[in-house]
Amino acid sequence: MPRHVSLPGGRSLGASEADEALGHADGLDGAIRDLEIRLIQESLHKAMWNRSDAADLLKISRWTLQRKMDKYEIGKKR
Numbered sequence: 245m246p247r248h249v250s251l252p253g254g255r256s257l258g259a260s261e262a263d264e265a266l267g268h269a270d271g272l273d274g275a276i277r278d279l280e281i282r283l284i285q286e287s288l289h290k291a292m293w294n295r296s297d298a299a300d301l302l303k304i305s306r307w308t309l310q311r312k313m314d315k316y317e318i319g320k321k322r
Contacts, residue, residue, distance in 0.1 A: 277316075280316075284298070284309065284318055287301040295310065
């Protein structure tokens with residue numbers, strides 16, 4: 245029986261992704277952080293880095309998206 249975890253927006257995690265999240269070295273907090281980073285990056289890519297559009301895709305405010313981008317250092321030059 246295939247296992248998956250449903251996420252908001254019609255997305256789902258397959259069994260291997262769910263297993264990876266369950267076995268994350270940093271526990272639930274680390275798995276959530278990694279998933280949040282991945283979703284933010286995907287939304288920015290899909291919106292061609294238009295932050296307002298990316299925030300709309302994520303159903304969060306632009307301010308919240310910017311705060312999370314700052315927190316995770318997404319979009320900063322290294």
